[in-house]
Amino acid sequence: MRSYDQYCSIARALDVAGDRWTLLIARELLLQGPCRFTDLKRGLPGIATNLLSTRLKELESSGLITREDAPPPVATALYQLSETGLALEPVLRALGLWGLRFMADERPGDAFQAQWLAYAPRWFTTDADPDGPPAVIQLVASGESAVIELRGGEIHTRLGRAADPDLVLDGPPRAVLGLLNGLIDLESAGRLGLTVDGRRDLLSRLRPVAQDNALGQDEAAA
Amino acid sequence: MRSYDQYCSIARALDVAGDRWTLLIARELLLQGPCRFTDLKRGLPGIATNLLSTRLKELESSGLITREDAPPPVATALYQLSETGLALEPVLRALGLWGLRFMADERPGDAFQAQWLAYAPRWFTTDADPDGPPAVIQLVASGESAVIELRGGEIHTRLGRAADPDLVLDGPPRAVLGLLNGLIDLESAGRLGLTVDGRRDLLSRLRPVAQDNALGQDEAAA
DNA sequence: CCGGATCCCCAGGGATACTG
DNA sequence: CAGTATCCCTGGGGATCCGG
Numbered sequence: 001m002r003s004y005d006q007y008c009s010i011a012r013a014l015d016v017a018g019d020r021w022t023l024l025i026a027r028e029l030l031l032q033g034p035c036r037f038t039d040l041k042r043g044l045p046g047i048a049t050n051l052l053s054t055r056l057k058e059l060e061s062s063g064l065i066t067r068e069d070a071p072p073p074v075a076t077a078l079y080q081l082s083e084t085g086l087a088l089e090p091v092l093r094a095l096g097l098w099g100l101r102f103m104a105d106e107r108p109g110d111a112f113q114a115q116w117l118a119y120a121p122r123w124f125t126t127d128a129d130p131d132g133p134p135a136v137i138q139l140v141a142s143g144e145s146a147v148i149e150l151r152g153g154e155i156h157t158r159l160g161r162a163a164d165p166d167l168v169l170d171g172p173p174r175a176v177l178g179l180l181n182g183l184i185d186l187e188s189a190g191r192l193g194l195t196v197d198g199r200r201d202l203l204s205r206l207r208p209v210a211q212d213n214a215l216g217q218d219e220a221a222a
Numbered sequence: 223m224r225s226y227d228q229y230c231s232i233a234r235a236l237d238v239a240g241d242r243w244t245l246l247i248a249r250e251l252l253l254q255g256p257c258r259f260t261d262l263k264r265g266l267p268g269i270a271t272n273l274l275s276t277r278l279k280e281l282e283s284s285g286l287i288t289r290e291d292a293p294p295p296v297a298t299a300l301y302q303l304s305e306t307g308l309a310l311e312p313v314l315r316a317l318g319l320w321g322l323r324f325m326a327d328e329r330p331g332d333a334f335q336a337q338w339l340a341y342a343p344r345w346f347t348t349d350a351d352p353d354g355p356p357a358v359i360q361l362v363a364s365g366e367s368a369v370i371e372l373r374g375g376e377i378h379t380r381l382g383r384a385a386d387p388d389l390v391l392d393g394p395p396r397a398v399l400g401l402l403n404g405l406i407d408l409e410s411a412g413r414l415g416l417t418v419d420g421r422r423d424l425l426s427r428l429r430p431v432a433q434d435n436a437l438g439q440d441e442a443a444a
Numbered sequence: 445c446c447g448g449a450t451c452c453c454c455a456g457g458g459a460t461a462c463t464g
Numbered sequence: 465c466a467g468t469a470t471c472c473c474t475g476g477g478g479a480t481c482c483g484g
Binding site: 224263 | 465466467470476477
């Protein structure tokens, strides 16, 4: 990306990470850990291979990722975030929190993946009853599945299926994530095709983080 | 910007705000408040007028800013952030914090403005002695000046000059901001041309916020 | 099949001139 | 002052091709 040529840390951040696809590559590496080229390609539906290749080189040369040749059994290059790249997590979280407000509109063609199902509750909800008993919630959306584990006041998520979940939410992504993120209520989610199976009371434990000014304490003085 | 077509809040955020210049327009409106076209142009050195015009229309139509015809005395349109636009503040803060690490390299051609001098200490430093007496620090860099006011554990900044500052920092932007942000120490800042006048002890009250990941070693690879 | 490289085409961005 | 209009060029999208 052409530099903005401004001595401002926001502008310099965008000089490095403002290119198209760059932050999404960081998202995938952050959510998935070290990835092969093909893993990244799969996690970034719509990216052209040449562009992914270009970006990876740029990211490596600007120090956000490292490329290493994996040990013999794999025999393929692995890309992973450097310290600098990992430090983008707060940026991705802030961006993702802000972007929640746009998750309500339907866009039929959108791709969807399990890791995007998993990060949302981990980053954008808290356990309203941190001293409550451990619980397991199974999420299923568009064939992708993830598991939320409530334990010790912390929210963990992982991909895949749980053996014996306390609660199962199944439906289109908009219904599942819309409900979890507080964009829609249970009734609306039902109308969008959500099925809820098990201990519904657990839903009240997942509290969406305040969206107004979750990170910033702005006076709203304007 | 062409949509990423991914049902992920980060991708949707970038669909709306990921275009070139968009976040910098938000930065200016956030730092300066309501702006006329020319104010924005001045705050965004390097932007082409057609592009600014295009972006403003896009931002208005996506609900991030509002355009209103100012009252008679001014007789010109004012652009300002909507609630949605204001909510970008945490994103800009996170981005700016991350971008600090790139402020050390010199780039002689970079533009510089007073409002970028002001936001850095406000966002990225804390008062290490919150119960200490009020103090006023004058910053001057590249002809741009801003004032830091320490009071009640809070850090306020404003543009311009203070009548009787307790401390004056003057030098190239890289020296002033590098010192404040903890990128360089006082001695290095002096070598870069910083002059310090007044109560140097106040410097220890300005504590750069923790850069959670990787403030440590620059790889210095480049 | 994986990990890209090459090619072509078009949309988006940059610079500047011009107008209400 | 507040934009439009124009021209040019780069960068991104899409498909295909190639070496391992």
